[in-house]
Amino acid sequence: MSATSPAPEHTTGELPAEPIDAVVIGGGAAGLNGALMLARSRRSVVVIDSGTPRNAPAEGVHGLLGHDGVPPAELLERGRAEVRGYGGTVRTGEVIKASATDPSADGDPRFTVTLADGATLHARRLLVATGLRDVLPDVPGLAEHWGRGVVHCPYCHGWEVRDEPIGVIATGPASVHQALLFRQLTDDLVYFVRGTTLDEETRDRFAARGIRVVDDAVDQVVADDDGGIAGVRLADGRLVARRVLSVATTMLARTDGLEDLGLPMQDLPHGMGRHVVTGMAGTTEVPGVWVAGNTTDASAQVGASAAAGAMAGAHINADLVTADTAAALAETLR
Structure with a gap:
């Protein structure tokens, strides 16, 4: 698969001017599954998808029951079709501003979402599922192999690199745990300390598992003639x-x-990074805003992100039902 996934089909026509039930910002597994739950609940929902998923360089999604090995672009295209099949809209675009506006007369939250092309959406609820971006250490030659010869997750890529000579480029304490996990997959593992701290107890544990430690400074990652990795200089x-x-x-x-x-x-x-803090089902301290997927859970694989999106979508629908019922009751009392 190419290093970038195909952008989702651009929805033509004007976006609705009146407030819709929900705008989903981010069209990955979390966002699409949240939108699917909302659309199946007969909610008006628009997904804004930048078309730049985190797992774009990967050849396949792994650890997802029934879909193990499916290319990420194919999985997302199926998801977009399912959302559209229930009346939802998926639109290519980049959100440049999302903000709360004055609530309705009965106190229901309202939001305005502005896209880079000038389009504007008004919504009662927001689901943020924008994901995260990975920042690699500044090692010359490393980034060129990201998602292929350079991996980060033993559960996402481990089987595919089993029995290969693997090196761990240390970035901090998390690298120690990473090394022990990858040792399960190969007998030939080298840990490049790269200026990080490695105490004697950890060195003993590594030695017990046959993990070789290299304390010398790392200069660069060297490619072979076929474009793969030859080694670490x-x-x-x-x-x-x-x-x-x-x-x-x-x-x-x-x-x-x-x-x-x-x-x-x-x-x-x-x-290790920065994330959005959420409560149950992706709720936030901002009324009317939910967050799901890697935006809040950096370690979530595709399955966990999709599940979180589904839970958030169901929670948003329940919140809207409560608001709709309160508004209907108030109307009968006037």
Whole structure:
């Protein structure tokens, strides 16, 4: 598969001017499953999809029952078709601003979502499922192999790289856990300390599992003639032959354009990144806004993200039912 997934089909025509039930920002597994639950509940829902999923470089989605190995682009296209099949709209676009506006007369939340092409949507509820972006360590030659020879998750890619000579490029404490997980998949594992701290107890544990530790400074990742990884060049010129490299990235929730919402943010442990803080079913302290998927749970695979999106979608529908019932009751009392 190519390094980028095909952008979703662009929906033509004008977007609705009146407030719709929900706008879903992000068209990955979490956003689409949330939209599916809403559309099946006969809610008006529009998904805004930038077409840049985190797993675009991957050849297949793994650990997803019934869909193991399906290319990410194919899975998302099926999801978009399902949402449209229930009357939902999926639109290619980039949200440049989402903000709360004055609530309705009966206090129901209202939001305005502005796209880069100038289109504007008005909604009663928002589901943020923008995902995250991975920041790689600054090692020359590393980024070129991201998603192929350079991986991060043993559950996402482990079987596919089993028995290969694997190297772990350390970025911090999370790399120790990562190394032990990848050791389950290969007998030939090298841990490149790369200036991080590695205490004696951990070194003993590594030695017990046959993990080789390289303390020398890393200079670059070297490619072979076929475009794969040949190994890691050290500062002294030596080449440590490796076919696969694992790296714990810094994971940052995608919140560009969402600043006005005031979503509660929190740093992940050990400098691993930053995410949006949520409660049950993706609720946030911002009335009318839910968050699902990697935006709030950096470790969630596709299945977990889809499940979180479904739960958030159901929760949003229930919240709207409560608001609709209250409005209907108030109308009868006038």
